[in-house]
Amino acid sequence: MNTTSGSTLQFLGAAGTVTGSRYLVEDGRHRVLVDCGLFQGYKQLRERNWAPFPVDPASIDAVVLTHAHLDHSGYLPALVKQGFRGRIHCTHGSVALCGLLLPDSGRLLEEEARYAARKGYSKHKEPLPLYTEEDARKSLKYLHGHDQGEEIEVMPGIRVRFHPAGHIIGAAHLSLDVHGLRLHFSGDLGRQNESLMNPPSPLPACDVLVCESTYGNRAHVPIDQEAELAPIVRRVAARGGVMVIPAFAVGRAQALLLHLARLRERGEIPRVPVYLNSPMAIDATHIYHRHHDEHHVSDEDCRRMFELATFVNSVEESKALNRQHGPMIIISASGMATGGRVLHHIEAFGPDDRNAIVLAGYQAGGTRGAALAGGASTLRMFGREVPIRAEVIQLEGFSGHADANELLDWMRTAPTAPRVVYVTHGELDAADALRARIQRELGWSAHAPEHLERVTLEGGHGA
Known part of the structure; x- marks a missing residue:
């Protein structure tokens, strides 16, 4: 050689x-x-x-x-x-x-x-x-x-x-x-x-x-992603809660939009407002639509993904979400809650037990996401301890x-x-x-x- x-x-x-x-x-x-x-x-x-x-x-x-x-x-x-x-x-x-x-x-x-x-x-x-x-x-x-x-x-x-x-x-x-x-x-x-x-x-x-x-x-749990997600949406919406989903802007955000759109189309979840609060995830969604050769999502499902969510771009719009009441779903980066706008949503909605924080991907050790998955009752953010009373759910089927x-x-x-x-x-x-x-x-x-x-x-x- x-x-x-x-x-x-x-x-x-x-x-x-x-x-x-x-x-x-x-x-x-x-x-x-x-x-x-x-x-x-x-x-x-x-x-x-x-x-x-x-x-x-x-x-x-x-x-x-x-x-x-x-x-x-x-x-x-x-x-x-x-x-x-x-x-x-x-x-x-x-x-x-x-x-x-x-x-x-x-x-x-x-x-x-x-x-x-x-x-x-x-x-x-x-x-x-x-x-x-x-x-x-x-x-x-x-x-x-x-x-x-x-x-x-x-x-x-x-x-x-x-x-x-x-x-x-x-x-x-x-x-x-x-x-x-x-x-x-x-x-x-x-x-x-x-x-x-x-x-x-x-x-x-x-x-x-x-x-x-x-x-x-x-090994991943052999679970249908939509069957896992639907009862969570129904449960949190029924109590008037807010679902905060920390999601990687590339990959997980698009998968969540896809499955939520399909569930709504079939009438399996209530028509609660869905917000995609990540300018990067919004732009990444457009990139997914331009690279159809690498995924198997149909044009029709792509259209539904775009129609499902309200895209939140400005900081002012993001802050306004924290003053709203449920039921609603907020998808925001980062996926392990290491930074980004999702921290402000966790700070706003985490202390209320009507709400839910839904983890949709791998949570590396030492991250806030891993602390949440481990049952933390408080989360250190912005120099203080924020109480976490919201229901915390780790999705098993979205890796x-x-x-x-x-x-x-x-x-x-x-x-x-x-x-x-x-x-x-x-x-x-x-x-x-x-x-x-x-x-x-x-x-x-x-x-x-x-x-x-x-x-x-x-x-x-x-x-």
């Missing part, structure tokens, strides 16, 4: 945690970064966003993205701010979504810094954002879009091919050929039978597989991630076994559980790397 001497893979993130995906590939001459995500959740993880990047960003030659979610793309503006000037390669769908997600992230970071300064709850005298909206917009000019299935040379001797991953618009699992050695990165894999997105394509032959393990220690069984089934589609699987992008228990199942059920070598671990690409783990 003609692998350049000294080729390595280093796990700069998503090792022992479900956030901060960053994988550095070096061949002795070039550095290619696969994903460039934000750390989220626990404070010690979030602080990694502020630490010096492990290598000089200016020394990185290219970045390749699996998809646009912030735990995979959200550090890009900071990387560019610190000197990165190479190309960022991703699919056309990811270019479109990054154009929404990254400026919005910068705007929220600025708002949080200003609010902390105004309320005086930051330990810093003048709290600053990690990056600004302007920084994010500057980083967008380095994005280069490609078709699914397209193979490109990102550096001499290093080629990448994008394969459809489901999950969200533009998501890809990546083949990275490094001088003849084949690496493969799963990114975030979608589900085989998902109501919105097409299923992921099979796993090609590879020497080294880097696989996510978000749900590596569990856009493959579960452990689906991940293993996807691996079984490979024509040959890889030499080693690196299990990443999962909490410690999830990653280790999947590692053990890969070894036991597939007979493959598997390893859950530690943060900043570097491995040689010529053989197994442990450089």
Whole structure:
């Protein structure tokens, strides 16, 4: 095999945690970064966003993205701010979504810094954002879009091919050929039978597989999404309550609109007002309509999704919602209640037991969403403890991630076994559980790397 001497893979993130995906590939001459995500959740993880990047960003030659979610793309503006000037390669769908997600992230970071300064709850005298909206917009000019299935040379001797991953618009699992050695990165894999997105394509032959393990220690409950959602809407509406749904603006918000529209069309839920209070989710919904080849939602269902909700754009309209009474449904970002307008809705409606907070996706450890799912009676927001008396419900059927069984089934589609699987992008228990199942059920070598671990690409783990 003609692998350049000294080729390595280093796990700069998503090792022992479900956030901060960053994988550095070096061949002795070039550095290619696969994903460039934000750390989220626990404070010690979030602080990694502020630490010096492990290598000089200016020394990185290219970045390749699996998809646009912030735990995979959200550090890009900071990387560019610190000197990165190479190309960022991703699919056309990811270019479109990054154009929404990254400026919005910068705007929220600025708002949080200003609010902390105004309320005086930051330990810093003048709290600053990690990056600004302007920084994010500057980083967008380095994005280069490609078709699914397209193979490109990102550096001499290093080629990448994008394969459809489901999950969200533009998501890809990546083949990275490094001088003849084949690496493969799963990114975030979608589900085989998902109501919105097409299923992921099979796993090609590879020497080294880097696989996510978000749900590596569990299987999704086999439940019909609309059958799960309908009785909750009926119950909360009957008591005049407000349903606040923290939802990822890309993927979960669109799925919720789809199922609520279908339920209303069939008369299975009352015709209560539905508000989509996320300008980014509104724009992302338009992008979903432009990428029909990646999902299986009909034109008629797309029309119903648009007609169902009142789109809330301005801050004034958002604040006005908090003065209204139920019954009504508010869908707002962020999906793990880490920031955004949904926090103000939780602050307004969380203390009332007629209301409900409905969690519609994965809640990473250390997030407010995880605290709610764990039964927290108060939630710290805006420098104070907010009482939570609203009913808290974790939906089981709305995940856009493959579960452990689906991940293993996807691996079984490979024509040959890889030499080693690196299990990443999962909490410690999830990653280790999947590692053990890969070894036991597939007979493959598997390893859950530690943060900043570097491995040689010529053989197994442990450089």
